[in-house]
Amino acid sequence: MYTIKTFQQLLTDKLAKHQGTTVEEASDKDLYYAVASIVKEEMNENWLKTRQKYKEQDERQVYYISMEFLIGRLMESNLLNCGMLDVCTDTLKSLGRDPEAVYNQEHDAALGNGGLGRLAACFLDSIASLRYAGHGSGIRYRYGLFEQRIIHGNQVELPDYWLKEDYPWETRKPEEALKVQFGGEVHTHRRFDGSLEFSYNDVDIVRAVPYDVQVAGYDNDVVNTLRLWSAELPPEDSSILADSESKYYHHLDHMHSIEQISGFLYPDDSHYEGKELRIKQQYFLVSATLQNIIREYKERHRAPLHKLHEKIVIQINDTHPSLAVPELMRILMDDEGFSWEEAWEVTTQTIAYTNHTTLSEALEKWPVDMIKNLLPRVFMIIYEINERFCKGIWFDHPELRDRIPEVAVIAHDQVHMAHLAIVGSFSVNGVAKLHTEILKNKEMKPFYDLFPEKFNNKTNGITHRRWLLQVNPKLSDVITEAIGPQWIKQPSKLIGLMRYSNDQPFLDKISSVKQHNKLVLAQLIKERTGITVNENSIFDVQIKRLHEYKRQLLNIFHVIYLYNELKDNPALDLTPRTFIFAAKAAPSYHMAKEVIKLIHHVASVVNNDKDIGDKLKVIFLENYNVSLAEKIIPAAELSEQISTASKEASGTGNMKMMMNGAITVGTLDGANIEIRDLVGDPNIFIFGLNSEEVLDYYAHGGYNAKGIYHTDERVRKIMDQLNGGEFGSQEIEFKDIFYHILYNNDPYFVLKDFDPYIETHELIERSYRNQKAWQKMSVANIAYSGKFSSDRTIHEYASDIWKLKPLK
Template structure:
């Protein structure tokens, strides 16, 4: 690890500026500096990258490949500087040159490779795998456009293209020599050979080239650099020659080019149409086929073993159901390309593939129409059909007690291919991502599969990389921690528990409070810059930042805001600690109700924020275009972490961990990792309210919840809903009738009204605790101290020892 002095770093920077950008320092823009510093860092990483790969190859090290449709990696310059030990030197050098480091760093566009918690988790996992010196790599798609760039116009979410690759991305390296071919459609013929084995031949297929772009994944100051491989869809040379030949049709050529480029064009194309669904399926197969072809090639090169021993050296971890086609694709490659017989191929496949489940939501457990897979992936459908047939026969003959359950267990049922079922049947490990989530899978959602395969099911509670989410985003807090317990926590996050010794140390508590105030001031400045609103830095910063979905219940949060506003209008002298409610969220483009909630938040904000009669006791802020970089500004400033999903719906959550690690207090339901946070910090250091998972599941099962009863008996609830229904928070009277009718006439499917009263009570407890400064500071330090348990280093050690069997 090179350790440059500030002067040496400046000299190197100036030298590269003249050679690479043809500019002297005084003429260089912040963008020039960003690219030059990235080049310096990449020069540091490449030799370590090559050494790491060579070491794995020479030692024949077992490796894990993490397949995910999302990798929400954010910006990489600061992370890579930190991991190379150059962050402080770089910042000092820039300040010496009269430049603001933050202005330089923000020239990097957030990589448009993910949407929410699933993708951010994958990014944290890659960081921990490298930092713990494990041999592990990510595999995803190089989307040219991210989810979308969110703009809010008159309260409405407007989606603009997120063309994050419009400028050079300095971290990627194109590896055209390692491209592979992926085939769609066409016809498949099975021929019986003389030796009795079957041989598959393909004709009239659409061939697509999958070209890898490799991004380095640096470990924290340990000389390990793993790889995030992103696949880009391009026209294969063979197809290109055919289409542009003398008899070609120019417009057909353009159509084909467009359809190929779409495969790696957009993250999560709109699947409300047949074409959108088909494109998503194409993306999923493109990811798994290109990745597994690459893995097999690598296995043959790196290991002096037959392919039948693949499980000794390779694990493929599929992140949620999106890459479930890895199961039939590995079978296809082993049988059709490597001449394995079925049983041998199945033995390899089911010992190589492991599956992480992230949800109990039925709409997120993917299903594809049989006809779509038959047409788009005919050979893959044949294999899925055979897997299903053998699996169902196995139940019929070996598990008489489950015979009647076969329709609920079959991979192909109701003219649909059920991807979660395929992933469970075709893997050796199925893990949930929080203790309660795994128990719900075992006892409710996947109970019969658990009966069949009890040893496959296990729990791996999610984690976050503390290097990004504490050391990097909150340097002042990190220094304060290091000053009292030393730097060991950076490599051993469980050492944060030593902070408990200082939870009654008044000077330390005051220091932590000053750090929080500084972070709140920085966020207040950002809010003013982005929205024009001035917020009270002494107010409680109450934060809910996550994807907009009904089960995450941003609606419950904004109902509480309306309730407080009504209270203040009735009694302007009400003794209320000033509150700043901070929201950030994107709604899926076709998710009407979620977009209505965004609009409601904005309409409430426009009334509350301009009402002088409430004396600035309430402010409502919605920060548009939520992404990793924005989260990095909000999280260090949060006082309250809103984790209020309907119990049983949030598999784990990771925002709860990030805010806890930065000293925010969790206000949440007994759901996901909230339960494990409560068990660690104790009931005095968290605010828990509302229905638990068992109560929610009982209501769903028994149907004995009536939302209208609460509407008719709770005046606060009735007033809020009537205000919505009568247009008090909208430009027109009909503005929010959809929300009104969904609550009362679709019976409040996520129990917003049922949990309203306990939610209000919990906020009263927040108010009381916040007024006692020393109590609040002690709660904050206690949360930081216990947050080491939620480092992704702990999660990855559990995966590595219990599932992957890595050294």
């Protein structure tokens, strides 16, 4: 256990040895690297011990493969889990240094985009904290999605080169590099025993070099691994001395094409080259990971590979790693000599699949010719999987023959990755109760009819250690003072807070913490935007990816409505509101970028109108990432979870804000339903169409957006303001939004849900005025949020799907 004195001595030694400086002369960057070195040394010892214990105990292990791991900054998280956060913070303060300035030297690891990647990061934290043998596997992207800048209200994308400085949390392991091959020709030979053998010519070889990031469990000395693969030129290629200029430039092009594989998170796949690169990334990840799994299995176990599934489970996070199915088949058959039947039995007992969406555009489909050219042997296996699967339906399920095109792995000249994942796995799980039911009864119904035993639900969760203990220490202290520290390891204990829901001194403490967090956020807003917000206003927050189904448009329509009301009636008694947005739109997503532009234009009008003053403020914080979320969430009072019902698989932002005492305003979608079921109707604001109504409109029609436009004066006024009014001048036009809603019949029901949304916000307005009642609602949300800890989710995965036992 460190003291301030011993930690200071360590810090002094590190600075002298590694930076050649003293505590007094050290920059914040020097201090950051020195602290990181201390923490990493602490973790290294436990990392080695953990791996040794896994070998000794020989328990089943899980490999979690994901194209995204949005781990954010690791300094405070690692300090917290290693029990060193308080002593480090106190030591820096005793030296007259600002701990936050030191911790902020770390750039967010830009290895993900949104909820999918953050979920994977939370899962790794919980797997280690619950002492399970689990490993993450992803790609070490040099550039993140993009760094967002807003120029004249427009999103501009800049490269997010997060690795421009040394990343202290990774360890390069070149000796464990593997080869991944693309393209070439496949030749088939028949062996003496009649079995087939495959050889490859003219393949493109890429070297997969692992970089390991340690994942420390909370207060338990367990350290697991997130292995990130980097694509590099094989040494034999890089040593070739080109003997002509043309060969030299060809060599450079080849090197560039290889480095691109781990170059960018989500290359633009709206064109052929981008699609091809996405497939390369996905295959690179699964091939390197599976080769590594097989290699480690052979080193660790004497049992034959036919028993692989008894010791290993592979969880693929969404459709992106679906090529794991044919790649495992390829390795077992081509490299290990398995028959098709033997390889299929092992594969379909080893791989499990998590589905994250019902959106058709997110259920990936790739052109057959592209897969065939890039991965000729893998395509042969996919083709055979499809043939056997479709024949099985034809002969064994004649009642489903008409539906074969709906479920085929290859159909309409495309490879359907979700179908491949379902057919080749033993478990298919959704991520919220509603989402799983929609998969079973609608989106994946033919598969459910075929494989009902595969389908199960695992509602998402978040690590309460980062999203409460770390980001909101003042609230954590109030909780611990009231119910003791057991909730940190057993988040379900948070329910004990309900005993204090009528305790005024306790409610006052909760309110005081929220006010402090609002002041901190107000200061950050002032620093970043120059806008002064009223810290006594309602902090109304919507932070998530910018997508039409998430309906940031409905939120900004509400802002325009309130602005219009105040302009028409300046004496209107309205509780001041600060609307806080943060979101990135995909670079090629025109409508999403138009919404960002609209939010900024509305903000420029509202924030500069002297008649409005501080009654309304609209804030857009650019370049949304984990670190920014950590600042916003503790200050949020109203959590906007307003997706079109049936579209949001789960959501995790709703859980993070709930855990920090914000009240949800939302549709009956995703995990909102389960939040409502826990906290009860008095502690949440629900509005709008439900999923059955939405799906019925999609299936049978009956909705008319133009009818609402012509009959609701409020809607017509807002829409007309976009189309040439004060929010849509000739210089700044929003005709695309106007025509998209009216002439594409409002595909996400913004106008349909507008009236109930406005009514619900009027109820919110009245509720907020009764601060004691609001504080009680806030406490109820914190108390019930323990259900949404990722510890609970991982317990369910480990028990129901992975069959893991905790480390003894």
